[in-house]
Amino acid sequence: MDKNTLLSSFGKWVSPINIQKLSEQVEECKQDYYTKKLTTDAYIKLLLFAQLHETESLQAMSDALLDEDLQKTLGFESISASQLSRKNNKINPAILSNLFLNLVCEIQRFHYKSGKNMPLKIIDSSTLPLNLTNYKWAKFRKTKAGVKLHLRLVFMDKDTVYPEKAVITTAKEHDRNQLEVLVDDQEAMYVFDRGYVDYERFDRMTDDGYFFVSRLKKNAVIREVETFSLPDNSTVLSDKMVYIGTTQNRAENVFRLLEVIDTKGNILRLITNRFDLSAEEISEIYRSRWAIELFFKWLKQHVEIKHFYGMSETAVQNQIYLALIAYCLNVLVQLETKSKKSLLRIVRWLKAAIWKPAYVWLRRFEEQSSP
Template identity: 30%
Template sequence: MNTGKTLFAQLMDFLPWSTFARIVSRYDGDRAARVLPCTEQFRAMAFAQLTYRESLRDIEACLSAQAHKLYHIGFRQPVHRSTLADANEIRDWRMYADFAHRLIAQARRLYAGDSLGVDLKEAVYALDSTTIDLCLSVFPWAHFRTSKAAVKMHTRLDLRGNSPSFIHVSNGKMHDVRVLDRLVPEAGAIYVMDRAYVDFARLHALHQAGAFFVTRAKSNLRAHRVYSAPADRDAGIIADQTIALDGARTRHECPIHLRRIRFKDPETGKTLVFLTNQTSLPAATVCDLYKARWQVDLFFKWIKQHLRIKRFYGTSENAVKTQIWIAVSVYVLVAIVRKRLNLEPSLYTMLQVVSVSVFEKLPIQSAFLPGACGFDAAMENNQLNLFTD
């Protein structure tokens, strides 16, 4: 690694810029861009994410303070807030969405060998969404409720490495289950979902594609028992049954037999009922898979805590989605760097170090050596530990 480069420049070197250039060309993103091309727009927004900038004025002021270093990190000219605001307003956000998905694919390959915590070779995905609240008077295009605006980030999290494998940003009104229509099911994979995704026609489509699902049963489920397997009550398994749906509509939407597992959590005493089309796994493993679904909730909490996706630099739909997708790209980039360089610190620690060292000229590996960052381990233990090995 070139020690003459700033930490920010070294991080940017891990991005596939040739791929980015092809995506920009496809959308004609640099048309009439005389001052701030898409690469510099991305760098400016990535800088804002890494250093926790609050506004466009904040971005401009901080970059201006390091004007003599801008050329060396990829900026040909000073970044003005009005120019950056215009770029976020008019340049197609889909460029950054496509680029984020390329980075996601790269991260998935790097984390493919990570432990799942459950003895399985199959891919396991957790599906969920998070709502980002907005002000209706400022973001009228994101109408959610009578007096509220919001956008939703629907995510399929690969539980190997806890990296997102699919993200869709919609307005707040889009129901979670509709994202299943946008997914291409992966044969043999297991999809873990909560009750918001219980739509038997869509679940049957997953089954027909050769995929498996694990979800919670709704309280009004109409079904009858076909067969009961032995249940391990010592492990909290109250019942392990094969069932057929009885609802006039659901039995036609999902004509196959399903597996119903009734589990009593020994820690909370709460009884949970799971539905799945996976019949070969032990009942306890199915319960463990659903427990692992909570990793996606930790993922949402983490990115809301550490990335700038709750305060936006623009008010248009294009500006908001541009910021969200670049934030996702930054998150995935740091995860890629951590894996490629076999770094020990968590993503939380890495982001904290980068936030105060972006213009420091030191090898990227040395910045994250134990003790080099100066963070107390006790401080990190109070943070979400989703991304520690």
């Protein structure tokens, strides 16, 4: 019998989670000692259900357990908001971080099968605002609080992107401080914005064999070494070899500086250490950076990270990791079914068939792909 016949659509969606690995880590962290009902496994499933439905509070999550199918999936009939709150504050974020990374590994198996060389990895951050009264530990201005999600996103193509590495800090953490943490693969091409400009790090990256393209700040001092010719039909304005920085603060390596026009007609200056690609290719690589902006927009609109379920640092981190896990589960469905449908469409179909047999949901992909 096909295993999908036995699974609900929700069961199929969460099936990539390696229960054995999860159980081993829960045991190692003594996470479920004295737990009678709300085990870590049940907690994760309930919170993923909440992410899927953008549930705004623990009380609303508790009320959702009136659904008998949800009760069967979790193994209990009810749970109070206070019990959920205690569990949310108790779960070690490292467990959810490792779960996220395990799902990333599953996605990468599909990625490597595609045979693509030099993956494009985009680095950026997004600040999630918090109420200063309730989140004093996350204060970063006199009247504001917030956390920052520093992210490395893999760009496979315009239809498929996925988060590969995440670091969660308070909002006062500068982006540049996370660059070395997020750059660790010499077989990749990194793309980031001017908030990460650091001449010393650019030198280290170049010396260590890492490739990148970044936007350069407007006030950056440059010294031209050579100007490269461009094709007559090129959309790039100029292509030069330069030194960057002042005499007191100057990069030791030579870099390539391109001037391009963005979609709004603004002139952008791009800096890179790739001299083997055409100017058009470098411009196109930087243009792919829009993918991470769309990713953050998708997270904020279609999973629940606008309203946090707890006020502790642990609770906030857990909720962000669960949002990333939900996104990865959606990508795995997209890859497994070889669907070109948007993640939003995939999620809508899932919610419509959530407790129906998985084949009902999966059959929808086959119907949509047929001529």
